[in-house]
Every structure is written in C-alpha cells, then in structure tokens.
Amino acid sequence: MRIAILGCGAMGTVLGAYLAKNGCSVDFIDNYEEHVKVLNEKGAHIIGKVDFTVPVKAITPNQMEDIYDIVFLFTKQTANEVILPQLLPHLDENSTVCTLQNGVPEPFVAKYVGENRTVGGAVLWSATFSAPGVSELTQDVSNLDHFFEIGEINGKITDRIQKVAEILNLMGKASVSTNLMASRWGKLVNNACVSGMSAACGCTFGEVMQNDKARACVSYLGHEVKVCCEAAGYELPPLVLGLSPDSLSLKDQEQFNENQQMFTYMYSFAPNAKASMLQDLEKGKITEVKMINGYVSEIGKKYGIPTPFNDTVIEIVKKIEKKELPLSMSNLKYFNDDWFTYDMYKAK
Ligand SMILES: NC(=O)C1=CN([C@@H]2O[C@H](COP(=O)(O)OP(=O)(O)OC[C@H]3O[C@@H](n4cnc5c(N)ncnc54)[C@H](OP(=O)(O)O)[C@@H]3O)[C@@H](O)[C@H]2O)C=CC1
C-alpha cells in the first residue's frame, strides 16, 4: 500500500509520525524544504502531550514519483488549487484522496481528482507546528472517544473507506460516518466558533473563554452554524466529548447560559491551543476563514438566514490578513452590542 500525507505541517507531521511509529510506510510531502530536510535527517519529533521521535521519509511535491493508493490531504484548503493539479499524475483510477482539512473541502477536491476518488473527514485533535521536524500535539487526546470521523461523500460504507479507517486507527479511532456532511457541520461548530474568535482576537482558546464578550460571541456563532446546518437539511451530531448541540438553539437566557457552560467545559481541555487560522495570521499567511466562517455565511445567504457574527469574523480576519487590524481583543468592538440578545453569562 503506497500512502502519502500531502501537507506535513502541524497536523500532517503528527499523523505521519504515528503512522510511521506503527509500522506504516508513508511519504511525508511538504513544500517547506528545511522541514523536509530535518524530517529526513532527524526524524519526526512529536512533543506536547507526548514526546517521541520516529524516522520518516520526506519529499517536496516536485520529488513525487510514486502512484499513491491513499493520500491524506493535510495542506490548508488555501493550497488546494495549487497542490491538487500537481497530485493528479500520482493517482491512478483506484487511488483514494482523503481530505482531512477543516471546512467542507470535499466538493473542491472532487472537482480536481473526481468524486470517485474523494473521501474526507473531520479531525478531532489539534496540533501546532513548532520548528522544522517538530510538531506539538496540543490536545490531551486521552479522553477522546474517537480521533477522526471519516466518510464517503454519498455516505456508503465501502471497502475503501474501511481501509482508510484501518490506517487512521494506527493513530486513534476513526469512526466511519454514514453522514459525512453532518460530521463536517459538527466540526464547523469548533472552527467557526472558538477558532473564529481565537483568530479574530489573536488569542488562545483559554483567553477566548475567559472573556465574557468573546465567549458570548462563541455561542452566537454556534447558533448561526446550527440554524444554517438545519436549513441545509442536516442535523448536528454530538459535538467533541459527546456533548449535545441542543443548547445552541439559544431559545432563552437559561439555554444561553447552559451553552456558555458547555463551551467552557469543552475548551477547558485545550486552554493553550491556538486556532490554525491564528497560527496562519501570526505567520503573515492567508487563512481558511472564507472556507470556515465563509461557508456558514454562504449557506446563510443561500437560505436567507442572517449571519452577522460569522460575517464579522470574516471581516476582521480579512483585515488582519491585510494588516489593517491588529491581532487583538480590541477587535471585539466590531461585534455590535445590539446583536447580543441575552445578558452576558459570568463564568464562575
Ligand atoms: N492545526 C490544527 O490544530 C488543526 C488543523 N486542521 C486542519 O488541517 C489542515 C492542515 O492544518 P495545519 O496542519 O494546521 O496547517 P499547517 O499550515 O501547519 O500545515 C500545512 C503544510 O502544508 C504545506 N504546504 C502548503 N502549500 C503546499 C504545497 N503546495 N505543497 C506541499 N505542501 C504545502 C505548508 O508549508 P508552508 O508552511 O511552507 O506553506 C505546511 O507545512 C487545515 O485544513 C486545518 O484547518 C484540522 C484540525 C486541527
């Protein structure tokens, strides 16, 4: 089985290291040359919640020679337009491309490699790139019921999706979903909400949750995700740690408070984590905000649902990208006080 991870930054390095550590032969493909050099010379070093180093084989995209059976796509979605045409000559009709990127990347990936070769999934753990050859697993994964939620676009349980699951199981349990889009919307609750606020305010998840206004925005963002998800015909699945998304209905003050407590609990396990969108802003890169909060706003527009909170995250993050706004909590002022239906919940 010829396996590759295309995009070995924060996430790809961790996944690849676990696969290699468990005896899987896998090519690490990344365009960061110094990182590729260190990976080959010293191995992949995973720090944070674990600490191990494993020898690996790494190449740049122009060194790809093989035809791969399974490719895990772990670049940012912003690279897809460049990387997918480069990948095509290294696929045959039986190859599978499994996109583990955030947002809803499957339609775009399928446009390039074909729907018959595209599967995808949501990833429930987090990582931060530390230095060439080194990536940090930022989340305590010991309480995760599963690490990946993968599926076919049409929801069928096929041999190939089970093969993909077998490989991912080498790192942590991969659940095969019969409703990939519901899983995608479930993950959007994390990415549009706390990741969106972490990027817009330039701070860690813990800092978002400690600030009353930022934490309130998380709940209103989640409400917009839920309403848009339902308008698109899906039901939100249980969230990370099996938490119920019901309180995102925000039907009264009590439910709002309940939702604030739910998010506070959810992120108490990753207080120092930074959204990958924030990591991009810190490196001066374009983020995936259009593919994350932008996806929610796009669906909102399609079904006539107002999404002021998601629209504001996009506006702030696009301005930070252009250096027109700082990476600062002061950006909270762009969330209009009139949009806050309920009294701010005070964390105890
Ligand atoms: N970080 C996290 O905690 C999580 C991230 N995700 C998602 O996973 C995906 C990957 O995220 P993350 O690992 O954080 O991202 P990173 O930016 O850390 O890693 C992406 C890697 O892809 C490389 N790359 C960019 N363009 C190309 C190209 N054309 N060819 C080959 N390599 C390329 C980048 O190199 P260079 O830096 O030189 O551009 C970088 O090393 C994203 O969709 C993200 O939303 C999902 C769950 C959690």
Ligand SMILES: CC(C)(CO)C(=O)C(=O)O
């Ligand atoms: C860290 C995590 C898991 C948080 O939602 C994420 O997916 C991201 O920020 O890209």
